[in-house]
Amino acid sequence: xxxxxxxxxxxxxxxxxxxxxxxxxxxxxxxxxxxxxxxxxxxxxxxxxxxxxxxxxxxxxxxxxxxxxxxxxxxxxxxxxxxxxxxxxxxxxxxxxxxxxxxxxxxxxxxxxxxxxxxxxxxxxxxxxxxxxxxxxxxxxxxxxxxxxxxxxxxxxxxxxxxxxxxxxxxxxxxxxxxxxxxxxxxxx
Amino acid sequence: xxxxxxxxxxxxxxxxxxxxxxxxxxxxxxxxxxxxxxxxxxxxxxxxxxxxxxxxxxxxxxxxxxxxxxxxxxxxxxxxxxxxxxxxxxxxxxxxxxxxxxxxxxxxxxxxxxxxxxxxxxxxxxxxxxxxxxxxxxxxxxxxxxxxxxxxxxxxxxxxxxxxxxxxxxxxxxxxxxxxxxxxxxxxxxxxxxxxxxxxxxxxxxxxxxxxxxxxxxxxxxxxxxxxxxxxxxxxxxxxxxxxxxxxxxxxxxxxxxxxxxxxxxxxxxxxxxxxxxxxxxxxxxxxxxxxxxxxxxxxxxxxxxxxxxxxxxxxxxxxxxxxxxxxxxxxxxxxxxxxxxxxxxxxxxxxxxxxxxxxxxxxxxxxxxxxxxxxxxxxxxxxxxxxxxxxxxxxxxxxxxxxxxxxxxxxxxxxxxxxxxxxxxxxxxxxxxxxxxxxxxxxxxxxxxxxxxxxxxxxxxxxxxxxxxxxxxxxxxxxxxxxxxxxxxxxxxxxxxxxxxxxxxxxxxxxxxxxxxxxxxxxxxxxxxxxxxxxxxxxxxxxxxxxxxxxxxxxxxxxxxxxxxxxxxxxxxxxxxxxxxxxxxxxxxxxxxxxxxxxxxxxxxxxxxxxxxxxxxxxxxxxxxxxxxxxxxxxxxxxxxxxxxxxxxxxx
Numbered sequence: 001x002x003x004x005x006x007x008x009x010x011x012x013x014x015x016x017x018x019x020x021x022x023x024x025x026x027x028x029x030x031x032x033x034x035x036x037x038x039x040x041x042x043x044x045x046x047x048x049x050x051x052x053x054x055x056x057x058x059x060x061x062x063x064x065x066x067x068x069x070x071x072x073x074x075x076x077x078x079x080x081x082x083x084x085x086x087x088x089x090x091x092x093x094x095x096x097x098x099x100x101x102x103x104x105x106x107x108x109x110x111x112x113x114x115x116x117x118x119x120x121x122x123x124x125x126x127x128x129x130x131x132x133x134x135x136x137x138x139x140x141x142x143x144x145x146x147x148x149x150x151x152x153x154x155x156x157x158x159x160x161x162x163x164x165x166x167x168x169x170x171x172x173x174x175x176x177x178x179x180x181x182x183x184x185x186x187x188x189x
Numbered sequence: 190x191x192x193x194x195x196x197x198x199x200x201x202x203x204x205x206x207x208x209x210x211x212x213x214x215x216x217x218x219x220x221x222x223x224x225x226x227x228x229x230x231x232x233x234x235x236x237x238x239x240x241x242x243x244x245x246x247x248x249x250x251x252x253x254x255x256x257x258x259x260x261x262x263x264x265x266x267x268x269x270x271x272x273x274x275x276x277x278x279x280x281x282x283x284x285x286x287x288x289x290x291x292x293x294x295x296x297x298x299x300x301x302x303x304x305x306x307x308x309x310x311x312x313x314x315x316x317x318x319x320x321x322x323x324x325x326x327x328x329x330x331x332x333x334x335x336x337x338x339x340x341x342x343x344x345x346x347x348x349x350x351x352x353x354x355x356x357x358x359x360x361x362x363x364x365x366x367x368x369x370x371x372x373x374x375x376x377x378x379x380x381x382x383x384x385x386x387x388x389x390x391x392x393x394x395x396x397x398x399x400x401x402x403x404x405x406x407x408x409x410x411x412x413x414x415x416x417x418x419x420x421x422x423x424x425x426x427x428x429x430x431x432x433x434x435x436x437x438x439x440x441x442x443x444x445x446x447x448x449x450x451x452x453x454x455x456x457x458x459x460x461x462x463x464x465x466x467x468x469x470x471x472x473x474x475x476x477x478x479x480x481x482x483x484x485x486x487x488x489x490x491x492x493x494x495x496x497x498x499x500x501x502x503x504x505x506x507x508x509x510x511x512x513x514x515x516x517x518x519x520x521x522x523x524x525x526x527x528x529x530x531x532x533x534x535x536x537x538x539x540x541x542x543x544x545x546x547x548x549x550x551x552x553x554x555x556x557x558x559x560x561x562x563x564x565x566x567x568x569x570x571x572x573x574x575x576x577x578x579x580x581x582x583x584x585x586x587x588x589x590x591x592x593x594x595x596x597x598x599x600x601x602x603x604x605x606x607x608x609x610x611x612x613x614x615x616x617x618x619x620x621x622x623x624x625x626x627x628x629x630x631x632x633x634x635x636x637x638x639x640x641x642x643x644x645x646x647x648x649x650x651x652x653x654x655x656x657x658x659x660x661x662x663x664x665x666x667x668x669x670x671x672x673x674x675x676x677x678x679x680x681x682x683x684x685x686x687x688x689x690x691x692x693x694x695x696x697x698x699x700x701x702x703x704x705x706x707x708x709x710x711x712x713x714x715x716x717x718x719x720x721x722x723x724x725x726x727x728x729x730x731x732x733x734x735x736x737x738x739x740x741x742x743x744x745x746x747x748x749x750x751x752x753x754x755x756x757x758x759x760x761x762x763x764x765x766x767x768x769x770x771x772x773x774x775x776x777x778x779x780x781x782x783x784x785x786x787x788x789x790x791x792x793x794x795x796x797x798x799x800x801x802x803x804x805x806x807x808x809x810x811x812x813x814x815x816x817x818x819x820x821x822x823x824x825x826x827x828x829x830x831x832x833x834x835x836x837x838x839x840x841x842x
Contacts, residue, residue, distance in 0.1 A: 036769070053706075053767035060741055060766070064815065138742075138816055 001099040001182070008182035009104055012175045013092025019044055019085050023166030025122065026050070027148055029058070031158045040070075041166060042122075044081040047072040065146055065157070066137025067129055077121060084114060092179070104183045111176055123150060222678050229670060230680045232259040237700070240632055240640075240693045243302040243316055244647070244666065247687025250297045252318055254334065257632070257693050258643065258668055260682035268327045268336045269297030269320045273783035277336075280785055281759065281794035282714075283483070285490040289323050289341050290477040298322045300689040301351065301416075305399070309356040309421050309637035313698030315399045317352040317361050324348035326363055326392060328399055332704045337483050340401045343476025343498055344371050344388045350417040352392070356425045356637075360404065360459060363390040364414030364430050371408055371500075372475050381439035385411035389430065390498075391459060403478070405466055405499040407457065407510065410563045411437055413446070416521055416587070421528035421637055424546045426460040429531050431515065431522035447537055451514040451570070454522050454533050456549060458509055465506045471499040486713040488791050504564025511553060512567040515542050516577075521587035521628075525596070525611050526637050530575060532596060532611070534585040541585045541598055543614065545575040576614045582607050586627060587690075589634030591641035591671060597634070599626040599646065606646055606669065608676060620676045622646040622667055623654050631671070632693035640695070644669045644676065647688040655683065664688055705769040707790030714792035716761035721745040726837045733758045733835065739773035739787065740765040741814040743840070744807070747822030751835035754802060754828055760785075763792040774810025777824065784810045799826040 001009065023041035028050070030037050038057055039050035047070060049055040059069045072078055088111055095103045130147025133140075141157065148154065148161040155161075165173070232238050238256030245252060250270030254263045271278030271287070278287045278295050287295050297320030304311035315337075316329040324345035328338040342348055342363050350364030364387065370376050371386035386408050393404040413434040420427040435452045438445030465471065476498050483490040503510045513531075519542070521534035531544040552572040559567045584602030591597070596611050604625050608618040628647050632640040646667040654665060663683035670677040709719055718724050718736035724745040726735050733756050738745045744762075752758055762775045766789035776784040777797055785793045799805060809820035827833045 057766075057768040060768075064741075138819075 001096075001101050001104065002185075005182040005185040006096040006099045008185070009179055010093055010096035012178035012182060013089050013096065013107075015171055015175045015178070016085055016089045016092075018171045019168040020082065022168040022171070023048075024168035024172065026164055026166045028162045029159045030162075031160070033158070044078070044085055044168065046078055047075070062146075064137065064139045065144075066134030066140070067146060068132065068134075070129070075125070077118075081118075088114075101183055104179065108176060108179050108183065111172075111179075115172060115176070119150070126150070226670075226677065226679045230258040230260065230668060232256065232261070237696060239696060241696055241699055242645070242691055242693045243304070244684055244691040245299045245302050245318060245687075245689045246685045247300065247664075247689050248298050249686030250299050250320070251685065252299065252302055252316065252329065253685045255682075256696075257645070258679065260666065260668065260680060262685075264334055265685055266329055266334055266336065268318055268329065269294075269299055269325065269339070271295040271783075274786065276783050276785040276793060276795075279783035279795075281796055282489040282792075285492040286336060286339055286481045286483060288481055288492045289325065289479050290343070290494075291323060294323045296322070297325060299327075299686075300349065301353070302690060302692050303352050303354050303361060304692050304694055305358040305394070306354050306356055306636065307358070309425070311633065311636060311692070311694045311698065312358075313694055313702070315358075315394075316692075317354065319348045319351035319363065321347050321349050321366065324363065324365065326352045326361060326401065328394075328401055330399070331699050332702050333485070334703075335483070337399070337485075338401055339479075339481045340392060340403060341478040341480070342388070342390050342403070343478040344369065344373050344386075344406065344474065345390065346373075350389075350414045350430050353417045353419055353428070354394075355419045355428065355459065356421060358394045358396075360391045360393055360428075361401075362417050362428055362430075363392060364409075364417055364432075365389070366413055366415065368411035368413065378439055381411060382437045385437075385439075387412055387414050387432075388500075389414060389457070391462065400482070401480070403480075403495070403498055405462065405471060405501055406474070407462065407501045407503065408474075409455070409503065409510070410435075410565070412452070413442075415519070418522055418524045418531075418635065420531075420546065421524055421526065424524065424528040424531075426458055427546075428457045428459055429522050429524060430455045430457065431519040431533060433518035433520075433536075447518060449517070451516050452518055453512040453567070454515045454519060454531065454544070455565075456511045456513065456531075461506070461509050462501055465501055465509065466499060470506060471501050473497050474500040484713075485707070486711060488707070488712065488714045488793065502564075507564075508553075510565045511549070512562065512565055513544055513549065513573050514559070514567060514570045516540060521585075521598075523588040523590075523596075523635070525590050526592065526639060530611050532588045532598075534587055534598060536584055536586060536601070538585070539581065539583060540577040540579055541581050541588065541596075541609075542577050543575040543611065544573050548575065549573045578609050578614045578616065581609065581616055582619065587629060589629060589631040589644070590639050591631055591634070592639045593641065597629060597631060597644045597671070597676075599629045601625055601627065601649075606644060606676060608671070618675050620669060620678065622648055623665070623681065624648060624650040624652060627688075628690040630691050630693060632695075635692070642670070642672055643679075644671050645691065645693075647684070647691060648681075649687065651683070654681065666691070706767060706771075707788060709763075709765065709767060709790045712763070712790060712792060714761070714763070716759075716794065717792045718761065718763045719765070721765075721839070724837075724839060726751075726835050728756075728835045731756050735760045735837075737762045737775070738765050739763070739775065739809065739820075741771065742809075742816035742820045744775075744809070744820065744822050746837035746839050748824075748838040749822070749835075750825040750827075750837070751833045752799065752824055752826050753831055753833075754799065754826065756799070758797045758799070758824075760795045760797060760807075761792055762787050762795070764789050766790070771813060772811050773813050773820075775807065776810045777807040778805045786811060799824075802826055802828050 025042040028039040240257040267277035305315040324342035345365040346367030346369035349366035352361040368385040434446035515533040516535040516538035519533040557569040582600035667681040764787040
């Protein structure tokens with residue numbers, strides 16, 4: 001790695017600091033009774049409502065269909081994710097300092113793997129919330145499950161659920177792309 | 190003789206023809222509304238009105254909140270009267286709000302809403318309103334649209350000239366309509382002239398909290414104090430009060446108080462009053478009064494009883510009060526936006542009198558006094574008057590202003606609004622009102638900068654205007670467009686109770702500050718129950734306390750046993766929701782109070798004394814959710830001698 005590409009690689013790693021302060025994923029819900037919307041922000045260390053009490057309200061609404069309460073405290077991934085991101089920031093800066101291209105590719109590969117595993121894990125959680133319903137729920141619609149989409153919109157009874165990566169998620173993607181760009185840069189002749 | 194009869198017949202026929210041709214003036218107003226009126230008052234579904242309007246409910250004791258120009262009713266704010274719908278004055282927390290030195294008074298006669306002001310403009314923080322019957326002033330918080338505070342006025346006999354605010358809401362005032370002995374005591378009514386006095390109270394308003402404090406009273410002669418208005422800009426240190434019955438009659442006032450050609454408008458220099466108070470020139474006078482405050486943290490009202498008031502006597506305080514002679518039994522007493530003109534609506538005169546503030550100061554300076562009454566100089570009429578608006582109409586009551594130098598005066602007797610120029614006193618336009626207009630309002634028409642787009646008539650009588658509803662008919666408001674030279678009727682709509690007066694304010698000044706719900710973590714109620722785990726029932730002697738939670742769609746606990754005849758049961762219901770527009774209701778069979786309506790995050794208490802053995806259902810009264818009908822529980826009531834112990838059921842979800 002030359003000076004420019006290592007600098008760009010360092011920037012890619014440092015960009016990840018943003019991930020601590022922005023949601024990696026967002027889920028928005030709209031219904032006739034919720035014109036203002038209700039929604040969740042998934043951070044690397046927790047799940048928050050878009051508005052202060054959205055999580056509580058959502059849990060309240062979900063009990064009608066027998067969905068489990070979303071309790072961020074019980075999700076172990078949210079406890080380890082901050083350390084994983086920290087690892088990639090520190091490791092990335094070190095790579096930029098030692099300027100070893102092969103380490104750079106390992107960083108990219110590892111990070112991409114973590115990303116894919118993370119998304120799959122997110123899917124599993126969504127699947128579990130959407131399918132693992134209390135059989136005594138007040139509202140049971142035959143054949144109906146409530147798994148929100150990963151990306152895009154889906155009508156779930158009176159709610160339209162819309163799910164997209166948040167700024168943090170986009171930053172993770174960008175960091176990987178920038179890192180790849182840095183590694184592929186040709187030396188100026 | 191025959192010829193005379195013939196002429197008379199011709200005249201009669203002609204008269205009938207004229208009436209038929211011109212249409213009878215009986216509320217057939219289709220033709221008086223011009224084509225584009227509907228579009229000017231139409232607010233499309235889902236759209237917001239341009240202004241909030243606050244209309245007093247008169248004998249309903251409440252305030253209604255409407256949208257202008259649509260006239261749509263949004264909310265009735267309970268103030269002085271119990272309101273079973275909202276549990277106001279029925280829940281244990283709100284009962285103290287209606288306490289007075291006469292005990293629990295669950296009603297009043299609410300007349301004049303007054304928006305708080307900053308630099309002479311309505312600021313959208315608070316709304317004050319007077320209770321005329323058992324003299325009181327209430328403050329409504331415009332983030333919650335609820336009554337926060339009610340203060341009683343001692344030694345007063347009908348709080349009518351109230352609660353008009355100074356330009357920065359330093360004070361709101363309260364002049365007594367009925368003079369009474371000062372301090373009130375057991376005297377013969379025939380001693381009226383000697384012993385009856387008119388108290389004018391100045392209530393200090395805390396700049397940041399809005400908290401009210403009865404700062405002082407001025408002991409005025411025993412007249413009837415009617416309305417008031419603060420000066421503006423240069424006259425901002427003065428408060429003007431109209432009065433009638435300067436004859437000091439105490440019987441058949443309709444005749445005996447209508448003899449003098451001129452009564453007065455009093456000009457009171459409240460800065461001077463502050464100086465006299467600071468110098469200690471006041472007397473302390475006894476007078477019991479209640480001061481009730483609703484605490485948003487504990488969701489509970491408390492009453493404080495006070496016994497003394499500082500009193501200034503005009504005779505001992507030169508420069509404090511002056512009288513301006515005003516024809517005749519004036520009602521309105523209104524100050525134009527520049528603060529230069531003070532307009533007296535001479536209810537029984539056919540003129541509106543306009544005084545000049547500059548001339549008033551000059552007359553005071555040159556001591557142009559006609560006489561003095563109880564030490565109050567009466568200024569020479571000719572020296573202070575700017576002019577009279579002649580032939581303005583019958584029964585001029587109340588005036589507000591636009592931003593183009595015009596006044597709009599309501600005519601009770603001739604049932605019309607008359608527009609006139611304040612400077613040259615020329616009548617410009619008149620429109621009929623249906624019927625018998627009392628007060629009127631121009632949005633911001635009492636401030637430095639009226640918005641000048643509408644005038645709203647507040648009518649006492651509606652007769653044939655709406656579908657009839659038996660002998661009891663609604664009162665009404667009528668909206669006129671005043672953007673052109675001619676006033677144009679746009680719409681009319683019914684009001685709650687009697688709309689004595691109303692004020693309006695741009696929606697932007699209020700709507701974004703409106704509270705959505707109470708935060709549970711801020712709930713300091715002594716019987717709050719913030720989690721279902723804490724929900725429980727406890728017996729203390731014959732008192733049973735229930736810590737009850739409500740959340741869509743169940744109560745916790747939902748079944749209670751062990752209540753006995755002779756018990757007093759207190760249901761302390763906490764609404765655990767933390768979402769907008771999700772109130773829960775609570776009702777139990779045989780409740781002698783009302784239901785409760787509990788906002789998210791709030792705790793309210795219903796006292797219940799069962800009289801008969803049996804099973805009593807309780808349920809949610811506010812359709813909260815798809816399973817609202819399932820939101821219920823039972824209370825078992827056993828005989829006094831029963832051995833059934835208190836127990837309760839907490840179902841798992």
